[in-house]
Amino acid sequence: MTEKFFGKAVKRVEDPRFITGAGNYTDDIVLHNMTYAAMVRSPYAHAKINSIDASAALALPGVLAVLTGKDLVAAGINPIPPGWLLPDLKISAHHAIQPDKVTHVGNIVAAVIAETRAIAEDAAALVDVDYEMLPAVALGSTALAEGAPQVHELAPGNVAFKWEIGDSAAVDAEFAHAFKTVEVKLRNQRLVPNAIEPRSSLADYKRAGDEYTLYTTSQNPHIHRVMLGAFIMGIPEHKLRIVSPDVGGGFGSKIFQYPEEVIVLFASKKLNRPVKWTATRSESFVSDAQGRDHETVAEMCVDADHKVLALRVKTIANLGAYLTTFAPAVPTYLYGTLMNGTYKWKAIHCHVTGTYTNTVGVDAYRGAGRPEATYVLERIMSRMALELGVDPLEFRRKNFIQPDEFPYQTPVALQYDSGNYEPAMDKAMAMLDYAGLRAKQAEGRKNGKYIGIGVSTYLEACGLAPSALVGSLGAQAGQWESALVRVSATGKVEVLTGSHSHGQGHETAFAQVVADELQIPMEDVSIVHGDTARLPHGWGTYGSRSAPVGLSAIKMASDKINDKAKKIAAHLLEASVDDIVHEDGKYQVKGVPEKSKSFFDIALMAHLAHNYPADLEPGLEATHFYDPKNFVYPFGTHLAVVEVDANTGHIQLIRYVCVDDCGPIINPLIVEGQVHGGVAQGMGQALLENTVYDDNGQLTSGSYLEYTMPRADNMVQLEIGHTVTPSPHNPLGVKGIGEAGTISSTAAIANAVIDALEPFGVKHLDMPYTPEKVWRAISASLPQAADD
Amino acid sequence: MYTSEFTYHKASSVSDALAQLASNPDAKLLAGGHSLIPTMKLRLASPSALIDVSSLPELRGIRTEGDTIIIGAMTTHRELEFSKVPLLSEVARLIGDPMVRNKGTIGGALAHADPSADYPAAILALNAKIKIQSSSGARVVTADEFFQGMFTTALAPGEMLVEIHVPASVKGAAYEKFAHPASRYAVAGVAVVVHSDGSLRAAVTGAGDHAMRLTKLESEGVSSACKGLVSASDLMGDHFASAEYRAHLVDVMASKALARAK
Amino acid sequence: MLLEGSHFIHSPPSRVFALLNDPDVLSRCVPGVKSLVLDGTDSYKAQVEVAIGPVKGKFDGKIAITEKVQDQSMTLKVEFKSPVGIANALGTLKLEPENDGTTVHWAGEPQLMGMIASVGARLIGGVAKVQADLFFSKLELEAQKVES
Structure with missing residues (x-):
C-alpha cells in the first residue's frame, strides 16, 4: 500500500534552504557588469516639481545616469494602469517617475544609476529638486469635505468612484418596522504590510537579442509581464521574461505593478547593463502599497425574536494617491459582497466612496476587503447583542444559515455553495470552556480583574475566481490557473504551476498531492514556479487561491497523466484500458496484480515509444487550465480572550x-502556520499597528521605533481546531486558509477588548487599542484621546 | 541606507582616543554603536570619523573598592545583566534584546542620554558618580550634574566618560518601566532606591526631555501614595502617549517600584 | 502639534521688540546659526546647523516676519531645508510688559517633512523647547548689553 501524503504533517522541503541562508532572493542575484539604482523621493505629500538639477549628482565619479519623469514620457513609457475597472472610475496617471507633480511622500522624482549602491545613494542625495509645496490631505473623510485640497484635477472632490451593492429600498423597509436598531461608527485603520524581504528588482537587457529579463519580488510574474509588456513599456511579451525567485513574504504587497520595475527595465535598456534596485525599509514605508483605511457607518436592525433583518453600510475607502493594480476591487467586490457573513439577512445595502488622498496607494493586504467586512459585521453583531442584553454567541447561533439551506443566495451577489457554522462554534466554545470562562469573568469583575471574551463567527470568499464573473465586474485579468505536469524519461516529475510560493509552502503541499495522484515518492516530484520562461501563463498567488484553483489545475493535469499512463499500461500488458487499475504505485490488470507496470516502466516507454499504441502520441506530460465555477467559502469561529490592566x-x-473549516487539510503543519501568521497579523491591527499620517501627509510612523509590529510576547499559544466541510465544486474539495486567520482575528480581538471594558460603560472604541486610548475610555471623565 | 563616508580608527588607549577627538572635532566615539550607527545609516548623523573605544581594556570590567562599585564605561549591558550590581543588573535586562545587550555599553548609553533610555533613572536614583576624562585630567560629577537636557550631558567636547561609580550595597532598589510597544524604550520608567542610610532617592526617565529626580516622592518618603508625582506640563507628549497619560504612568510605575524597593 | 512657552527678558517691550528686529542680534541668538542675512524687508536668509545628540543637520532657509505690531507682537514664517528633511513653522511672539521687563510668549506649529518626520516625530516637542530656551537665553544676554 503506497504511503498517502494528503493530510500528513510533512516538514516543508523549502525550509532547509530558508533557515540556512541558502535561499535565492532577488537581491542575492549578482550579474556581470551590474549597476545599481537609487530613487530620489519626494519629502512632500503634495508639490509641483519646478525643476530638477542633477549636475552635482552626475559629476560624482561612478554615476552613470539620472533619469527624470520627462525622460520616460519622452521615450513613450505609459503610466501604470489599474487592473480592475469600475464604472466611471477616475484614473489618475501613475507615472513610474513623476514628471510634473508629486502626490505622496515617497513619490519618485528621479532615479540615479551608478556603479555601486553606495555611490547611487550619495548621488541621490545630491539631486537638487525645486518643489513648490501644495496643501495636502491624508484622511478620506477630510478629502471628501468641502474645500479640501484637490489631489488630482480629473477627480473633482477627490472622488475616485462611488459604488454600491444590495437593495437600498428593501433595507429602508426593514428598518421602518424593526424591533431594535443599532449604529456603529468604525475606523479600520491603515496598515503597512511589512513583508520581511523588502522589494527588489533587477533588470537585465540584452541588446543583441533586444530581450529583457526582470528578476523581481512578485507574487504573480505573468501579471507583471502583461502589464509591463503590453501596457506600459511596449515590449513584446515573448521578449520579456519575468523571474520571481524566492520571495520573502508578500501579503498582497508584492502583487502590484510598481514604478521601480519600470525604472530598472528602462535604465537597463538605456545603459545595456543590468540595473538592480532594492528597497531600504524606510523606502518600503513610503512606497509599498498599504492596506485597509476605511471609515464606516453601519446600522443593523432585528425583529422581536432577535432575528437579523437588515444591514446598511456606508464606507469611505481611502485609496491613496494612485490606483494600484487591484485597488478598485478591494473595497468593493471583495468587501461589499461579504456583508452577509454567516447570517440570514433579509436585506443588505452597502455604499462605498473611494477617495484620493496624498498618501501611498492602498490595495490588497492579507484578506483584501474581507477583514474590513468581517470587522464591520462582527462588531455590529456584538454591539446589537449588548443592546439586546443577550449572549453574543447565542445571538449569532440564532441567525446562522442552516446546513440544509445551501446553496444559499445572499442579498449581495455571492451564492454560498456549502457551510455548517454551528459545529465550528460549538467546538470553539468547548475548547475554551466558554461558560466556565464567562463565570470567571463575572467573578473577576468583582475583584478588579477585567477580562474580555470576543467572538468572530466569520465566513470568507476566496479561491479567486470564476473568470467570467470577475470579468463582468471589471477585472482586467483572468482568474483561472494553469498546471503542466511533466514526467521525465525515468519517471521524475516536474510540476509547472502558475501559483507562486512566497511563504505558503507550495513546494511541499503541491508535491504531496502529486505524489498521491501519481502514487510516487514525494522526492520524485519538484514544483516549479515563478519563471515566465518556464511556465504556462498563470495568475499568481493571492486571495487564498493556490489550493482551490492552482491545485485543482494540478489535480486535473495529474488525472490526464494517469489516463495516458493507463493507456500505455494497457498496451504493454495487452489488456483493455477499462481493466487497468492504478493501485500500490502500479498500473495493473484488475484482479491480476502480477500483471502490472511501474510508473518508471510507463514513463520510460512513453519516451522510447518502442512498444507503443499507434494512436497515442509519445511523451508523458499534461497541461490543464482550471477556471473555478465559484469562490470557496471557508468559515469558522474564533474566540479571543484579553485582559485589561485598568491602571x-x-x-x-x-x-x-x-x-x-478550510475543507480537507493537505498538510496540518502548513495550515497551522498560516493560521498562526494570520492571527498574529490580525492581532497586530487590533492592538498595535497604526499608520500615522499628519495633516501635511507626512508619515510620522515611518520606522519600527514608531510602527508597532507584533512580537512574540504580544501573542499567545493558539488553540487550533478544525471542522471539515469540503467545497462541492473543486476536485479536491479544498478551500483557502492563507487569509482566514487575519480576516477573523481582528474582529474577535476587537470584540474581546470592548467586552473587557463593558463594566466601564464602553460600548465602542476604535482600533488599535493602545494603552492611552483604553485608559481614557476607562477614566471616562477625561476627554477621549484624539489619535489618527 | 548606507552611511556617508567616514574613516574608522581603533583607539589604542584612552589618551589616544582623546587625542583623536581633539584633532577632529567632527569625530565621534564608537562604543556599542546601536544608537549611533542606525542614526548614521539614516544619514541623520554624518561624523567624518569614528573612534572605536569599545574594546579598550582600561574601560572594561566591574570591580569593588570599599563600598563603591566601579563600572568601566565599555561594560556591556549583558555584563551588567549578569552582574551583582544593585539595580543596574535589573535595568540592563530590560534594554533592547540579547543582541543589542551584547554590544551596547553603559558608558555609551549615558553619554548619548536619550530621553527614553533606562539607565539614567537608575543612575540618578543610585546617586551615582560619573568619572570623565579629558586631555587635561579627570573629574568626577554627580548624576544630578551629569544629565542636563535632551541628549545633553555634562560632557564637554573632547571629553570622555570612563567610569560609573555606584554604591556597593543598598537597602532596596527597583525599576519599573512602561515600555513603548514598538521601540521598547521607556514611556515612563521609574527607579526607586532606598539607600543604606535609609534615604530614599527616585527618578523617572522617558516622560520628559531628560531623566529627572522625583522630588515629591522623595519628600513624601516610603509611605508615599504616589499620586500626582509630576505635572504634565513638565513632560513631553507624542502621538503614542500624551503628557497627561505619562504623568499618570509615572504614578503607577512609581507605586510599583516603591513597593518592591522598600 | 501646537508648542508654546514663555520667557522673561529683563528689558522693556520696546527694547525687546527692537532686538527681535535687528538682524545682527538675531544672527547671535538663533541657535546654531552659521549665517543670517537680510533678504528684503523683514525677510532673512539663513544657514543653521542643528545638533540634537548625534543628529546633525545643516539647514538652509528663510525667516519671514509676516505681521508685526510695534512693541507688541510678531508673526514669523520659517522654512528650512536640509538633506535630512524639511522643517517649517508658523510662529507668533507676544510681548507682555511685566514688572521691570517683558514676558515673551511664543507659540508655534512646526511642520516636519521627510526623514526627520518619519523617524523624529517623537522628539519634536523637546527639540523645539531646547531651541527656544537657547534663543531666549541668548536674547537675554543681548538685552543686558549696554544700549548704544
Missing part, C-alpha cells in the same frame, strides 16, 4: 481559540 490601559491577549 495603565494595557491589553494583553491571554487565550485564543480558533476553529477553522
Whole structure:
C-alpha cells in the first residue's frame, strides 16, 4: 500500500534552504557588469516639481545616469494602469517617475544609476529638486469635505468612484418596522504590510537579442509581464521574461505593478547593463502599497425574536494617491459582497466612496476587503447583542444559515455553495470552556480583574475566481490557473504551476498531492514556479487561491497523466484500458496484480515509444487550465480572550481559540502556520499597528521605533481546531486558509477588548487599542484621546 | 541606507582616543554603536570619523573598592545583566534584546542620554558618580550634574566618560518601566532606591526631555501614595502617549517600584 | 502639534521688540546659526546647523516676519531645508510688559517633512523647547548689553 501524503504533517522541503541562508532572493542575484539604482523621493505629500538639477549628482565619479519623469514620457513609457475597472472610475496617471507633480511622500522624482549602491545613494542625495509645496490631505473623510485640497484635477472632490451593492429600498423597509436598531461608527485603520524581504528588482537587457529579463519580488510574474509588456513599456511579451525567485513574504504587497520595475527595465535598456534596485525599509514605508483605511457607518436592525433583518453600510475607502493594480476591487467586490457573513439577512445595502488622498496607494493586504467586512459585521453583531442584553454567541447561533439551506443566495451577489457554522462554534466554545470562562469573568469583575471574551463567527470568499464573473465586474485579468505536469524519461516529475510560493509552502503541499495522484515518492516530484520562461501563463498567488484553483489545475493535469499512463499500461500488458487499475504505485490488470507496470516502466516507454499504441502520441506530460465555477467559502469561529490592566490601559491577549473549516487539510503543519501568521497579523491591527499620517501627509510612523509590529510576547499559544466541510465544486474539495486567520482575528480581538471594558460603560472604541486610548475610555471623565 | 563616508580608527588607549577627538572635532566615539550607527545609516548623523573605544581594556570590567562599585564605561549591558550590581543588573535586562545587550555599553548609553533610555533613572536614583576624562585630567560629577537636557550631558567636547561609580550595597532598589510597544524604550520608567542610610532617592526617565529626580516622592518618603508625582506640563507628549497619560504612568510605575524597593 | 512657552527678558517691550528686529542680534541668538542675512524687508536668509545628540543637520532657509505690531507682537514664517528633511513653522511672539521687563510668549506649529518626520516625530516637542530656551537665553544676554 503506497504511503498517502494528503493530510500528513510533512516538514516543508523549502525550509532547509530558508533557515540556512541558502535561499535565492532577488537581491542575492549578482550579474556581470551590474549597476545599481537609487530613487530620489519626494519629502512632500503634495508639490509641483519646478525643476530638477542633477549636475552635482552626475559629476560624482561612478554615476552613470539620472533619469527624470520627462525622460520616460519622452521615450513613450505609459503610466501604470489599474487592473480592475469600475464604472466611471477616475484614473489618475501613475507615472513610474513623476514628471510634473508629486502626490505622496515617497513619490519618485528621479532615479540615479551608478556603479555601486553606495555611490547611487550619495548621488541621490545630491539631486537638487525645486518643489513648490501644495496643501495636502491624508484622511478620506477630510478629502471628501468641502474645500479640501484637490489631489488630482480629473477627480473633482477627490472622488475616485462611488459604488454600491444590495437593495437600498428593501433595507429602508426593514428598518421602518424593526424591533431594535443599532449604529456603529468604525475606523479600520491603515496598515503597512511589512513583508520581511523588502522589494527588489533587477533588470537585465540584452541588446543583441533586444530581450529583457526582470528578476523581481512578485507574487504573480505573468501579471507583471502583461502589464509591463503590453501596457506600459511596449515590449513584446515573448521578449520579456519575468523571474520571481524566492520571495520573502508578500501579503498582497508584492502583487502590484510598481514604478521601480519600470525604472530598472528602462535604465537597463538605456545603459545595456543590468540595473538592480532594492528597497531600504524606510523606502518600503513610503512606497509599498498599504492596506485597509476605511471609515464606516453601519446600522443593523432585528425583529422581536432577535432575528437579523437588515444591514446598511456606508464606507469611505481611502485609496491613496494612485490606483494600484487591484485597488478598485478591494473595497468593493471583495468587501461589499461579504456583508452577509454567516447570517440570514433579509436585506443588505452597502455604499462605498473611494477617495484620493496624498498618501501611498492602498490595495490588497492579507484578506483584501474581507477583514474590513468581517470587522464591520462582527462588531455590529456584538454591539446589537449588548443592546439586546443577550449572549453574543447565542445571538449569532440564532441567525446562522442552516446546513440544509445551501446553496444559499445572499442579498449581495455571492451564492454560498456549502457551510455548517454551528459545529465550528460549538467546538470553539468547548475548547475554551466558554461558560466556565464567562463565570470567571463575572467573578473577576468583582475583584478588579477585567477580562474580555470576543467572538468572530466569520465566513470568507476566496479561491479567486470564476473568470467570467470577475470579468463582468471589471477585472482586467483572468482568474483561472494553469498546471503542466511533466514526467521525465525515468519517471521524475516536474510540476509547472502558475501559483507562486512566497511563504505558503507550495513546494511541499503541491508535491504531496502529486505524489498521491501519481502514487510516487514525494522526492520524485519538484514544483516549479515563478519563471515566465518556464511556465504556462498563470495568475499568481493571492486571495487564498493556490489550493482551490492552482491545485485543482494540478489535480486535473495529474488525472490526464494517469489516463495516458493507463493507456500505455494497457498496451504493454495487452489488456483493455477499462481493466487497468492504478493501485500500490502500479498500473495493473484488475484482479491480476502480477500483471502490472511501474510508473518508471510507463514513463520510460512513453519516451522510447518502442512498444507503443499507434494512436497515442509519445511523451508523458499534461497541461490543464482550471477556471473555478465559484469562490470557496471557508468559515469558522474564533474566540479571543484579553485582559485589561485598568491602571495603565494595557491589553494583553491571554487565550485564543480558533476553529477553522478550510475543507480537507493537505498538510496540518502548513495550515497551522498560516493560521498562526494570520492571527498574529490580525492581532497586530487590533492592538498595535497604526499608520500615522499628519495633516501635511507626512508619515510620522515611518520606522519600527514608531510602527508597532507584533512580537512574540504580544501573542499567545493558539488553540487550533478544525471542522471539515469540503467545497462541492473543486476536485479536491479544498478551500483557502492563507487569509482566514487575519480576516477573523481582528474582529474577535476587537470584540474581546470592548467586552473587557463593558463594566466601564464602553460600548465602542476604535482600533488599535493602545494603552492611552483604553485608559481614557476607562477614566471616562477625561476627554477621549484624539489619535489618527 | 548606507552611511556617508567616514574613516574608522581603533583607539589604542584612552589618551589616544582623546587625542583623536581633539584633532577632529567632527569625530565621534564608537562604543556599542546601536544608537549611533542606525542614526548614521539614516544619514541623520554624518561624523567624518569614528573612534572605536569599545574594546579598550582600561574601560572594561566591574570591580569593588570599599563600598563603591566601579563600572568601566565599555561594560556591556549583558555584563551588567549578569552582574551583582544593585539595580543596574535589573535595568540592563530590560534594554533592547540579547543582541543589542551584547554590544551596547553603559558608558555609551549615558553619554548619548536619550530621553527614553533606562539607565539614567537608575543612575540618578543610585546617586551615582560619573568619572570623565579629558586631555587635561579627570573629574568626577554627580548624576544630578551629569544629565542636563535632551541628549545633553555634562560632557564637554573632547571629553570622555570612563567610569560609573555606584554604591556597593543598598537597602532596596527597583525599576519599573512602561515600555513603548514598538521601540521598547521607556514611556515612563521609574527607579526607586532606598539607600543604606535609609534615604530614599527616585527618578523617572522617558516622560520628559531628560531623566529627572522625583522630588515629591522623595519628600513624601516610603509611605508615599504616589499620586500626582509630576505635572504634565513638565513632560513631553507624542502621538503614542500624551503628557497627561505619562504623568499618570509615572504614578503607577512609581507605586510599583516603591513597593518592591522598600 | 501646537508648542508654546514663555520667557522673561529683563528689558522693556520696546527694547525687546527692537532686538527681535535687528538682524545682527538675531544672527547671535538663533541657535546654531552659521549665517543670517537680510533678504528684503523683514525677510532673512539663513544657514543653521542643528545638533540634537548625534543628529546633525545643516539647514538652509528663510525667516519671514509676516505681521508685526510695534512693541507688541510678531508673526514669523520659517522654512528650512536640509538633506535630512524639511522643517517649517508658523510662529507668533507676544510681548507682555511685566514688572521691570517683558514676558515673551511664543507659540508655534512646526511642520516636519521627510526623514526627520518619519523617524523624529517623537522628539519634536523637546527639540523645539531646547531651541527656544537657547534663543531666549541668548536674547537675554543681548538685552543686558549696554544700549548704544
